[in-house]
Amino acid sequence: xxxALIPILFLVLAAEFVNGVxxxxxxxxxxxxxxxxxxxxxxxxxxxxxxxxxxxxxxxxAATIGKGFVKPEVISLSVVAASMITIVLWSxxxxxxxxxxxxxxxxxxxxxxxGLSSGGVSVLLWAGWEKxxxxxxxxxxxxxxxxxxxxxxxxxILRRRSPASVRGIFGRLQIASSAFMxxxxxxxxxxxxxxxxxxxxxxxxAATQFHVSWWVIVVCGTVMGLGTIFGGWRIMRTVxxxxxxxxxxxxxxxxxxxxxxxMLASSFGVPLxxxxxxxxxxxxxxxTRRLSAVHWEVARRIVAAWVLTFPACFAxxxxxxxxxxxxx
Numbered sequence: 001x002x003x004a005l006i007p008i009l010f011l012v013l014a015a016e017f018v019n020g021v022x023x024x025x026x027x028x029x030x031x032x033x034x035x036x037x038x039x040x041x042x043x044x045x046x047x048x049x050x051x052x053x054x055x056x057x058x059x060x061x062a063a064t065i066g067k068g069f070v071k072p073e074v075i076s077l078s079v080v081a082a083s084m085i086t087i088v089l090w091s092x093x094x095x096x097x098x099x100x101x102x103x104x105x106x107x108x109x110x111x112x113x114x115g116l117s118s119g120g121v122s123v124l125l126w127a128g129w130e131k132x133x134x135x136x137x138x139x140x141x142x143x144x145x146x147x148x149x150x151x152x153x154x155x156x157i158l159r160r161r162s163p164a165s166v167r168g169i170f171g172r173l174q175i176a177s178s179a180f181m182x183x184x185x186x187x188x189x190x191x192x193x194x195x196x197x198x199x200x201x202x203x204x205x206a207a208t209q210f211h212v213s214w215w216v217i218v219v220c221g222t223v224m225g226l227g228t229i230f231g232g233w234r235i236m237r238t239v240x241x242x243x244x245x246x247x248x249x250x251x252x253x254x255x256x257x258x259x260x261x262x263m264l265a266s267s268f269g270v271p272l273x274x275x276x277x278x279x280x281x282x283x284x285x286x287x288t289r290r291l292s293a294v295h296w297e298v299a300r301r302i303v304a305a306w307v308l309t310f311p312a313c314f315a316x317x318x319x320x321x322x323x324x325x326x327x328x
Contacts, residue, residue, distance in 0.1 A: 005204030008077050011084035012200055013223050016193040018091035019103045020227020028228075030251035030282065031178035036171050045175075046182040047225030053186025054194065054221045059212040060269030061188050066195030067210050068128035068269075069108060070115035072202055075123055079114040080200050082320035086110035086313050099305040102273035107192055108132050109310045113317030118325060131270045138261055139276035146257040147284030154253055155288065170248035177255035181278065184262035186221065189274045191266075194220045244286030244294045254281040276306065 028042040037045065066072070070079065087106045094101045108128075115123045158166050197216050201207040246254070258278040265272035279302060286294040 002077055002204040004077055004081070005200065005206060008081050008084070008200050008204065009197065011081055011088075012193055012197045013220070015084040015087040015091075015103075015107075015196070016220050016223045017227040018088055018095070019189065019193060020224035021230065022091050022095050022101060022103070028178055028182060029278070030181075030246055030254055031174055033246050034171075034174060034248045034251045036174045036248055036251070037178070042178065043229050045179060046185075046228055049179050049182035050186035050190050050224060050228075051218070051221035053183040054190035054217050055186075055214075057187035057191075057266055059191060059194070059217075061266055061271050062191040062195030062198065062212045063210070064128060064131055064195070064269045064271055065107065065111075065192045066199040066212070068131065069111050069125055070123050070128075071119075071125060072199060072210060074119045075115055075203065076118060076325070077200065077203050078321050078324040079111065079118045080196060080203065081324050082114035082117075082317050083107065083110040084196070085320055086114075086316040089316065090309065090313055094305055097301075097305070099302055101305050101309055102275045103189060103192060104132070104135065104271045104273045105306070105309045106313045107196070108271070109313035110317035113314035114321035117318045117321040131268075135265055135270045135272040136276070138265055138270070139273045140280055142261045143258055143277040143280035144284040146261060147254050147281030148288055150257045151250065151253040151285045151288040154249055158249070166249055167247060170252045174248045174252045174255070177252045177259070180259040181255040181262075184259040184266070185274045187266040188262050188272050190221055190224060192271060193224075244282060246282070246285075250282075250285045254278060254285045257281045257284070273306075 028037075028046045031037045032039050032042050087103065087110060090106055091101070091103075112124060112129075161169075191212075194212050194216050197220055198207070198210055198212045201216075202210050244250075255278070258274070258281040261277050261281075262272055262274055279299075283294050283299055
């Protein structure tokens with residue numbers, strides 16, 4: 001077993017922790033902002049359903065991340081280490097700015113940059129990037145348009161209901177939709193670092209083939225939940241309160257639209273950005289009232305962080321692998 005394996009596994013768990021801090025809160029931000037659940041109750045529910053989603057929905061996304069972007073037989077542990085350090089550093093910066101960013105794109109960009117540094121172009125697998133592009137389109141446009149469509153349908157169905165009765169009905173239904181959103185997050189985002197953990201075990205000589213064991217799922221899921229508990233409120237505030245004003249019916253529409261898109265992607269092993277999906281769904285839901293109901297300056301800052309993620313994490317992954325490759 002490689003001497004550096006244990007420290008690198010802790011780096012993977014550190015990246016999973018910041019995933020819980022900056023990404024998992026997206027799944028429950030709306031149910032907190034509508035005051036259907038208190039923050040502590042929402043965090044507890046998210047932690048449970050994230051773990052359940054990761055446990056019962058297979059490991060297709062984990063396999064895409066672990067062996068779908070770079071050839072495991074060509075790269076070394078320095079690639080994994082460089083990628084995880086990149087994710088931690090970039091996540092800390094964006095967390096300080098209270099901006100939700102995509103762990104999917106951080107992970108893909110940093111693995112690609114570090115992989116290119118380690119083994120050149122031949123180490124990359126185009127099939128993985130195809131799935132990322134599909135996921136990018138689905139999360140960005142699918143989230144917005146499905147959120148808009150669901151909200152328009154609800155407006156029509158509820159057109160004769162009083163605001164008080166609508167709030168009462170969807171105050172209960174939103175608990176179910178937020179649980180569904182957390183479950184879908186576990187089915188996709190929850191699997192990504194499990195795939196990296198399994199890849200590290202393979203590269204470090206602790207496993208003879210790529211396999212995501214049940215204990216890897218439990219450990220990574222638990223660490224992600226702890227990240228949400230200790231630092232998730234900062235991102236929840238941006239997503240749930242600053243993008244647009246949400247009522248329970250709006251939160252239900254956004255969570256249902258986002259969760260459905262994520263579950264579809266997970267079934268095909270597509271690593272989807274849950275951050276993009278729920279944020280664009282919230283924008284779509286808000287825009288059904290009027291375009292000015294969405295705080296577009298906040299949306300612009302969020303999108304700018306998304307755009308910067310790819311080049312920043314690619315470059316940092318490349319540089320870090322060059323340095324780590326000399327000492328590992």
